[in-house]
Amino acid sequence: MTENQEVITLSHVYYADGNVSILKDITGSFLKGKITTIVGPSGAGKTTLFKLCNGLISPASGDIFFNGKRIDTYEPTELRRNVGIALQSPTMISGSVWENLSLPLTLQGKQLQEKKAKELLKLVGLEEKFLNQNVKDLSGGQRQKVSIARTLVNQPKVLLLDEITSSLDRVSQQEIEALIVRINKESFTTIIWITHNLEQAISIGDYSWVMMGGELIEIVESSRLLYSKNESVQQFVKGDIE
């Protein structure tokens, strides 16, 4: 195992919507097998950063690398399966939980095993009986769990999690945290986790990125997030604790 191997690297990445600049000069790496948490006020560009890494959008300028190769050298479908994303709003396709869990494989013309589906439900803390439930009847938190399980079906090398616990109660939140840590340890999956919960960012993360106004302000060891020397980071951290 190589220490500190970079799995995703961004180099001077800019992104704009028309004339509005959304991300400015983002340079940094996510390390293989580590958990990186991303914090920052809403509108900072965190979700946009994820969509860039998953290939849903492309930078206006700058380069993004996955396993040392520019992401635009990969087939978009291949990249997206390897860099899986659980989107901020857990969109469901209409139908049952089963249909949603099967989706990543049906897209490849494959079939999900029922046993596997049940395992995944258990993994995210949902009972087997949910399998045939219509997603219309699920709570926000339950959808979020289905969304995570669905992303796991592709067995991504990198898992991008966008505020996946914000709609969950405390118990579910801890369950999901434990799950993600386990996935990270067992399958050595690289985790990048956007959260507005500083406590979570610190306790789960190996490293943390602080983003504000489209800029990457600081990359810091999560345990040192509260002691950052950077003034904006200090202010943000304080504001959040108050």
Add this chain to the structure above:
Amino acid sequence: MSYATLALSLVFVLIPILLSKTLKLGLEKDTIIATIRSIVQLLIVGMILKFVFTSKSFIFIVLMLLLMISAATQNARKKGKAIKGMTWKLVVTFVAVEVLTQSILIGFHIIRPTAQYIIPISGMVVGNSMVLAILFLNRFTAEVEARQDETELILSLGGTPKQAIQASLISSIKASTIPTIESQKTIGLVQLPGMMSGQIIAGADPVQAVQFQLLILFLLLTTAVVTSIMIGFLSYPALFNKRMQMMKQKEI
């Protein structure tokens, strides 16, 4: 019918104008414009048709068809402005539908290959094709907008653009063709189709008029379904780029 009797039929224009004036509906101007336009347009068409029919030249038939297709394209393209290359996609579709239907009609000797048949039937085919294209594009732009999250989800999981847009595509194809199918269920119960009525008034045998009307109905089924599917499959790729990303939608 003589021009004198036609002149008398203007009574039917006077009635709404008078009513509009008395009740201050403000419809007079539009009624008059509509009347003049319909007189001029139809008379010109009639004269052109007479000329084309007597000349028996194939070139004129083709010219008429091209005219119809370009008018239909002109009308429908406004609805698909957000989609790149809409004009030629419409032209290709209209031409394909026209060629398909006429080949079957003429190939199976259902109609004779003369202007009297080809032109009016093409008018109905292209006209309906245009309406279907407009219905489809209206619905499709709305569906794409409403299902943006779903499209993004499927792309994010490694789906192709076609898989990501499929739900919008299928539901728009269905929604746009259903009126054609539904209207055939009640046809004849409430009102007689215009073409059939015209034939009967002009002295044709009603059963024959019905047979011809049925032919047209079936023809329009093909027209509707083929138009929606073709426009759909030609349009959706323009919503994505080479990197399988959703293109930003301009205001539609």
